[in-house]
Amino acid sequence: MTLDRVHVDGIARLASAIARAVDDADHGDLAERVWEGFLDPLRDGSRIVAEPVAEKRLRSVTIDDVALAESPFETVHGLDSGTINPTTFKNGLVLDVAQAAMAGVPTDLDLHRARTLVVTVHANDPTVDFETDWIVDDDGYSRRKVLHAPSVDRYAEGVVHALSLYLAEGEHALLQADAVGDLLVLDGPLYPMEVFTWQDGDATLRELATETTPRDVVENYVRLVERFVERDVPLVGFVKNPASRFIVQALRKKGIEAPWSDDAALFTRLLERWDDEGQERRTDCLTFTDWFVSRGGTDRTMAVSGDALGVDRQLDPAAYEVAFFPLYDPRTDICYRVEAPAAFVRDADTRERLTQQVLHDVAVARGPPPAIAKADELARISQGEKAALRRKLETYLDSEVVRRHDEERWGLV
Secondary structure (H helix, E strand, C coil), X not given: CCCCHHHHHHXXXXXXXXXXXXXXXXXXXXHHHHHHHHCCCEEECCEEEEEECCCCCEEEEEHHHHHHCCCCCCCEEEEEEEECCCEEECCCCEEEEXXXXXXXXXXXXXXXXXXXXXXXXECCCCCCCCCCCCEEEHHHCEEEEEEECCCCHHHHHHHHHHHHHHHHHHHHHHXXXXXXXXXXXXXXCCCCHHHHHHHHCCHHHHHHCCCHHHHHHHHHHHHHHHHHHHHCCCEEEEECCCCCCHHHHHHHHCCCCCCCCCHHHHHHHHXXXXXXXXXXXXXXXXXXXXXXXXCCHHHHHHCCCCCHHHCCCCCCHHHHCEEEEEEEECCCCEEEXXXXXXXXXXXXXXXXXXXXXXXHHHHHHCCCCHHHHXXXXXXXXXXXXXXXXXXXXXXXXXXXXXXXXXXXXXCCC
């Protein structure tokens, strides 16, 4: 142990001094004022960046009751993609490996066996090309390909990671779409938001966002929405760690001193409930809002006024807009964000069924829905598997991995 008791106490006293300077007693009142006066709709200048789909309500449901209620959907499928994380080799190559898997509740072993694998490679030598077509093996259960990433120098690690992750996930979702009979839950946002953020980066990233490869990645998700709308089978994205900030940023532009670090912090303050004395957090209910349409931040790309990164949209552009609601679980003090294409939530019955299904699953699992927990388990590449795969890549690439001190320090190599 590197901190003595006296050091811990000293740090605590410093924190106490900080706390005296930051009084959050009125943050709850401010959150309620924002809710009452600014979200129906919320404007950023002349643009509407968030507005209720129907009513603007704060809602709650008893955890025990919703956990015991019958599921609105007979079957639920989950989808996730995992990677080995970006890896740099001494010969200058940077690559990441992703695998995507779909899980079913109830279990479907054939579906669980299927995998989509993508290796994305970045090289500074413009004369080489590693790209391959899709290769099918494992009796048709597995598809894999190598993707050659555009040259972006210092952004190589982030780019190979995003392209691997989203291409594997989007391709697998489309390939297995017909296996989903009632509801698909994506582990994460509805669209490849990390790719969308490139539009707000420096000139290199903005140029990258206009290239063919990122556009192809986005197109998979656009086609996925179209496929599910045509089949009248809903899909949602369950965001475990929402990071959007466009609501609090829009509030600050209006002169409101929004103290929250992001939108999830705002909704957490709005949705948490306390006993009559204000001392103990109540943990008997899940709390949430009704659905909103989001056109702020990266969600603007799929708004009616957005360009979908240049991808042709075959349905009414309003069908692709991101609708969401925040869901707060007081048992873990975590606020999730649930997303769906606006095409599904404009229907009141479908909107309520989706809401109740997510509430049921979170109440039962005390966390993310079981379908994506299963998919996460299938797609995850363990630390041991990552290390073994990197050693094998070193052999085939005839080059060693560039090792860093922190990786050695924390036993990652």
